[in-house]
Amino acid sequence: MSEFVLYHGWTSSASRKLRLCMAEKGLDYESKPIDILSFEHHSDWFKKLNPSGKVPALLIDGVPFVESNLINEYLDETYPEPPLMPKDARQRFEIRLFSLYIDDTCLPAVQKHNWMRRMRPVAEKWSDQELEARLAAVPTEERRKVWYKMARDPYTDEDLQSALNVLIGMAERIEQGAARDGWIVGKSYSLADIAAVPYVRRLEEIAPDEVSAKNRPALADWWARIQARPAYPKALIGGYDEQGDPAYKPAG
Amino acid sequence: MSEFVLYHGWTSSASRKLRLCMAEKGLDYESKPIDILSFEHHSDWFKKLNPSGKVPALLIDGVPFVESNLINEYLDETYPEPPLMPKDARQRFEIRLFSLYIDDTCLPAVQKHNWMRRMRPVAEKWSDQELEARLAAVPTEERRKVWYKMARDPYTDEDLQSALNVLIGMAERIEQGAARDGWIVGKSYSLADIAAVPYVRRLEEIAPDEVSAKNRPALADWWARIQARPAYPKALIGGYDEQGDPAYKPAG
Numbered sequence: 001m002s003e004f005v006l007y008h009g010w011t012s013s014a015s016r017k018l019r020l021c022m023a024e025k026g027l028d029y030e031s032k033p034i035d036i037l038s039f040e041h042h043s044d045w046f047k048k049l050n051p052s053g054k055v056p057a058l059l060i061d062g063v064p065f066v067e068s069n070l071i072n073e074y075l076d077e078t079y080p081e082p083p084l085m086p087k088d089a090r091q092r093f094e095i096r097l098f099s100l101y102i103d104d105t106c107l108p109a110v111q112k113h114n115w116m117r118r119m120r121p122v123a124e125k126w127s128d129q130e131l132e133a134r135l136a137a138v139p140t141e142e143r144r145k146v147w148y149k150m151a152r153d154p155y156t157d158e159d160l161q162s163a164l165n166v167l168i169g170m171a172e173r174i175e176q177g178a179a180r181d182g183w184i185v186g187k188s189y190s191l192a193d194i195a196a197v198p199y200v201r202r203l204e205e206i207a208p209d210e211v212s213a214k215n216r217p218a219l220a221d222w223w224a225r226i227q228a229r230p231a232y233p234k235a236l237i238g239g240y241d242e243q244g245d246p247a248y249k250p251a252g
Numbered sequence: 253m254s255e256f257v258l259y260h261g262w263t264s265s266a267s268r269k270l271r272l273c274m275a276e277k278g279l280d281y282e283s284k285p286i287d288i289l290s291f292e293h294h295s296d297w298f299k300k301l302n303p304s305g306k307v308p309a310l311l312i313d314g315v316p317f318v319e320s321n322l323i324n325e326y327l328d329e330t331y332p333e334p335p336l337m338p339k340d341a342r343q344r345f346e347i348r349l350f351s352l353y354i355d356d357t358c359l360p361a362v363q364k365h366n367w368m369r370r371m372r373p374v375a376e377k378w379s380d381q382e383l384e385a386r387l388a389a390v391p392t393e394e395r396r397k398v399w400y401k402m403a404r405d406p407y408t409d410e411d412l413q414s415a416l417n418v419l420i421g422m423a424e425r426i427e428q429g430a431a432r433d434g435w436i437v438g439k440s441y442s443l444a445d446i447a448a449v450p451y452v453r454r455l456e457e458i459a460p461d462e463v464s465a466k467n468r469p470a471l472a473d474w475w476a477r478i479q480a481r482p483a484y485p486k487a488l489i490g491g492y493d494e495q496g497d498p499a500y501k502p503a504g
Contacts, residue, residue: 067349067352070348070352071345073345074341074342074345077341077344078341089326089329089330092329093322093323093325093326096319096325097318097319097322100322
């Protein structure tokens with residue numbers, strides 16, 4: 001068994017996705033929670049692990065692995081039980097495509113809601129001088145824009161509704177997959193379902209009706225089956241507003 | 253053997269990547285070149301194949317497949333000869349990570365140069381009225397911004413240099429991989445090398461010194477070995493300014 005050290009954010013969707021995969025595989029790790037609000041992921045030591053300054057990063061026997069979808073597929077290939085990718089090539093393709101859709105389309109949508117909830121209350125208090133100093137510490141142009149936006153030009157209700165519509169579109173895709181075959185792709189729980197979990201969890205907080213049994217019975221059943229799996233509580237996917245998960249115990 | 257219908261752009265990097273993989277696998281296809289400048293990829297019939305309106309899309313026995321990295325991996329799993337993914341899980345991870353880097357980091361960089369070369373001369377001539385009508389036909393907010401930018405707010409020399417620096421960074425990564433093991437990941441030609449080819453081809457046109465044997469001997473040797481493969485000419489990766497490849501013959 002390799003040695004795993006996980007650098008992650010409690011509420012980061014990509015971190016939650018990786019924790020859930022590791023829990024399914026029964027892989028224990030040394031936990032290194034990263035404090036996003038104090039820019040810990042932008043520190044020099046973290047950028048040595050992941051130059052893009054994003055969580056999660058997983059050290060496997062001292063070698064850093066990044067990008068949650070790709071780490072999860074690597075873990076599935078290396079620790080094949082329980083299998084989280086089917087043998088069928090077309091289903092494998094569909095799982096990778098769905099996971100890419102989660103990262104490319106759903107992540108930017110959920111981030112708008114997360115940033116407004118978590119970063120806006122901090123950033124709106126900054127003076128111009130403080131803002132300038134804070135921005136100077138942010139390593140990527142993309143993230144500088146986000147912090148600037150949170151400080152001075154927050155998302156409108158219309159922006160947030162449009163981001164919510166993206167997540168509702170995701171819920172509808174899950175509803176259709178679950179109604180057809182029980183899971184998002186095919187008749188087995190897979191990395192596609194794992195990729196969706198943090199987003200369904202968050203959608204349930206933002207707009208609970210969208211995941212209710214009344215409105216989306218197949219999704220609600222899918223969601224109940226996932227939460228009933230022994231791995232689910234081990235992945236520590238708590239409430240978004242909790243300050244670190246209540247179940248968290250430092251590993252070291 | 254399945255039946256393949258390929259919707260693609262001659263100079264689209266993602267299309268070139270897919271054509272090269274198909275040529276390696278000896279897969280013939282019915283060719284449907286898409287006229288990007290006349291917005292053909294934004295037409296209703298094409299959006300039925302790929303709702304995101306991006307090329308390429310590959311119909312396999314009538315089923316549309318999208319996302320070039322994922323299609324290539326599907327083709328490699330379905331047509332295993334010659335193998336383009338190694339058996340080693342860590343190398344497979346690295347190939348997927350490199351391919352994602354190509355799409356997420358190198359594609360936006362090369363697009364700045366491509367758009368200025370191809371779209372800017374068209375869009376800068378539009379009157380305000382014409383611009384408005386053109387933008388109304390573009391299906392995604394993201395692409396509307398691009399066309400607006402090409403019409404009224406083109407990239408500066410500084411923007412283009414910074415995009416070029418990204419491609420130079422890629423060349424440096426290839427140099428290091430090729431110097432170490434002969435190929436980008438490990439000792440075999442793989443989907444990582446295929447993912448890089450359209451970008452090296454384009455970098456060679458934009459800044460030939462960056463791929464010269466004098467400046468990057470391992471990359472230049474890698475590039476010569478790829479161009480010597482029988483698949484390379486079959487992939488029809490012509491000059492960027494050619495109006496459709498001279499070698500193109502309609503399939504139908």
